[in-house]
Amino acid sequence: MTPNPDTDEARTSPEQRLLDTVLASFDRTPDERLRTVLTTLVRHLHAVVRETRLTEAEWQHAIAFLTRTGQASDDRRQEFILLSDVLGVSMQTVVVNDDATGGATEATVLGPFFVADAPAVQLGGDIAAGAPGEPCWVEGRITGTDGRPLAGARVEVWEADDDGFYDVQYADGRTAARARLETDTDGHYRFWALTPTPYPIPADGPVGDLLAATGRTPMRAPHLHFRVGHPEARTLTTHAFVAGDGLAVDSVFGLRDSLVVDFARAPRDAPTPDGRIVDSPTWTRARFDIVLTSNVT
Ligand code: BEZ
Ligand code: FE
Helix, strand or coil, X not given: CCCXXXXXXXXXXXXXXXXXXXXXXXXXXXXXXXXXXXXXXXXXXXXXXXXXXXXXHHHHHHHHHXXXXXXXXXXXXXXXXXXXXXXXXXXXXXXXXXXXXXXXXXXXXXXXXXXXXXCECCCCCECCCCCCCCEXXXXXXXXXXXXXXXXXXXXXXXXXXXXXXXXXXXXXXXXXXXXXXXXXXXXXXXXXXXXXXXXXXXXCCHHHXXXXXXCCCCEECCEEEEEEEECCEEEEEEEEEECCHHHCCCCCCCCCHXXXXXXXXXXXXXXXXXXXXXXXXXXXXXXXXXXXXXXXX
């Protein structure tokens, strides 16, 4: 019987043969993990081309987009990480590696605005350093999954100001709304900060174009970043998200229900936890206890 050139098999078999040849070209990769990741990547990339019947013009368009993404990246801006963020790949990598078992606090994305060695602030101090926003008292306790309080844990916190900017986006290079603290002998921490508000991720580059072309918002759900470490536990990167209306969308898919915290609002004249006189019509307070995965000994 003459083969019918219009059958699926006749059309796809050269495609499948090509894929098989490409996969086989990795057979002698000495690093087995590298071979696994690359061949899986190739299989999925070929599937995209075949399932969408991608045109050559579309592939050129994609390559031009990736080229612009590279060109938009420098020491201060990493557009590829932003791309990974808005495609949910950063968060999927967090989820795959986060076995928050035994009651450990869940992890979420680090984001591009972390700065190592932020200024040390005493417990109860103000991390805002003049950044604009509503004052917010944040406190909590750090324990291990074994139930022990973690004294001397390193608590790094950072957030956007009320205008939606991190200090690293300021033109004058000053440090604000970020700090490093140490828990007391009972694992407690406390500090003044700013009530987190929704803000857009940088959207003036190719990733912003992608969001616009797909009708997506650049907004992040309001959050305060934490990175917490202790020699006896696994370091955790997470956020405290503000309960309320701002949680409907998160452009980088970092929101996890377990991380939503009540930031209770109080009027200026309500007594503050440390007696501070607040220079603002309102202030908020939040409690965020964190459980780190204890080192297995
Ligand atoms: C952030 O939360 O700071 C962030 C995370 C991902 C992309 C951009 C910003
Ligand atoms: Fe953030």
